[in-house]
Amino acid sequence: MDLDAVRTFVAAADAGQFQEAAAELAVTQQAVSKRVATLERNLGVRLFTRTPRGAELTIDGQAFLPHARELLRVAERAAASVRAGRRPLRxxxxxxxxxxxxxxxxFHRVHPDIELGVVMxxxxxxxLATIRSGAIDASFRAVAMPGRSLPEDIESVRVIDEPLQLLTGPAHALAGARSVTLAQLIGHRIWMPGVVPGTEWAAYYDDLVAEFGLTIEATGPNFGSDALLDTIADTPALATFMGGRTRLVWPVDHGLRRIPVTDPTPVYPHSLVWHRDNPHPALATLRAHLAATAAGQDAAGTWTPGWVRPR
Known part of the structure; x- marks a missing residue:
């Protein structure tokens, strides 16, 4: 089966228009039509129905689409298996x-000879889709969210628990504290505009709120960390949570305070996630490095949601 034709079919199915698929693939619309027509002849079915708005999948097209995606993933993994040692670990x-x-x-300081490609x-x-396609080799995530298990071909290992800290401005009621307990945070407004519903960190904070009665507000647009720091510095009524390993720099006149949270200390669990068939030799080196340097998980006096996987 012609992989270019399969790739063109998937692009057209995703775009819903042959013209947009052509632009994405950097070919002419006529080339897209010819590739799809060739694929339809080979399969003996119609894959698309032309409509005034573009192209819609037929029933046969809908049935073929997941298999077409899998064909492309297998092809990518096959190619990666012979070039993995000659490309960066992504x-x-x-x-x-x-x-x-x-x-x-x-990891880079310990293994400077391994070429890295870092994405966000x-x-x-x-x-997960990018891991399964072979476009990246691994990702750091909190797994697994309630009701959302990892695909069978994806593996993970918990590598670090990151303690949360409270970040306040100089006029906040808790700014002078050397540490605060979760009970002391009840009634205080914790502002976290970057918490987006459906993400793993939203699931984490939902459980934290439910268990300890905290007030976390995700209102307003997320203009990034600099805007968050400006607001926290200027608003005595607001504080925010920040990971203990998060690296941020702010102006001296902000007077921001990073305060440990205790009794218990909420920790955010980071796991490394990868495809079980990934052949990149540096992936095994990264996993070994993280295993050797990982701090103890589920330490006494810490809290994680019940859905967090053990190491």
Whole structure:
């Protein structure tokens, strides 16, 4: 089966228009039509129905689509199996300032000879799809969210528990505390505009709120960490949570305070996620490095949601 024709079919199915698929593939619309027509002749079925709005999948097209995607994934993995040693190890760290990025910097210091490609993907579904396609080799995630298990071909291992800290401005009621308990945070407004429903960190904070009666607000647009820091510095009524390994820099006149949270200490569980058939030799090196440097999970006096996987 012609993989170019299969790839063209998937692009057209995703775009819903041959013209958009042509632009994505950098070919002419006529080439898209010819490839799809050839594929239809080979399969003996109609895959698309032309409509005023573009092209819609027929019943046969809908049945063929998941298999077409799998064909492309298998082809990518087959190609990766012979070129893995000659390309960078590609890892998703979600954010350049978070704990995962720090883990990869440590890995690079220990193994400077391994070429790395670092990407930042937001949603776990995107990360998993990109892992399964072979576009990246691994991702750091919290797994598994309630009601959402990992696909059977995806493996994971918990690598680090990151303690949360409270970040306040200088005029906040808790700014002078050396540490705060979760009970002391009841009634205080904790503002976290980056918590998006459906993400693994939203599931984490939902459980934290439910168990300890906290007030976490995700209102307003997320303009990034700099805007968050400005607001926290200027608003005595607001505080936010920050990972203990998160690296942020703010102006001295902000007077921000990072305060340990205790009794218990909520920790965010980071896991490394990868495809079980991934052949990249450096992936095994990364896993061994993380296993050797991982701090103890589920330590006394810490809290994680019940759905978090043990190490």
């Amino acid at each position: 890892v998703d760290v979600i954010s350049s300032r978070g704990a995962a990025a720090g883990l990869m910097r440590d 993907l937001f949603e776990i579904e995107t990360a």
